[in-house]
Amino acid sequence: MGRRQATPEERERGGALGRELQRRRNEREMTQTQLAGAAGIDLDALRGLEQGRYAHPSFFTVVALAQALDCTVEQIVEGLGDA
Template sequence: MVRTPLTPEERERGERFGRLLREARGDRSMTQVAASAGISPETLRKIETGRAPTPAFFTVAALARALDLSMDELADRCAPAAPPLAPPLVPPVAA
């Protein structure tokens, strides 16, 4: 199966997620956090460095649990900044 290339936005989101995990991990080792989440330290390393920008849902959930983060917090902190609102697409009313 051929995977569709990631968009720049998806890559950027993965990098934000990796930074968030590193911050939340603090002084705990990758090995400790990975073991707590039930993943390999190499998987955690790839996620933290952005080389695995779209980890599986259950991997994200396990990391959130291991780092005492809520899924809502992860989603909010990893979401891109909201683009400016476009004007409504309502046709002008004829007089």
């Protein structure tokens, strides 16, 4: 069974999440390699998230990224605005 296609709204939220993750990473002067390592996720997965290619990241991935960025999931979600 394949994954269903993301709706335009889900793709927009995925893009907003990627922009927020990148903003927070840059704010902390971290490279993608550093963040991926700190979060324990694959570098290509992080790149895909930041580029908005993944509309449905796992909750555990977002939690790991939040911890590595020294923030909460709630703070990341708040940074998404109305996306």
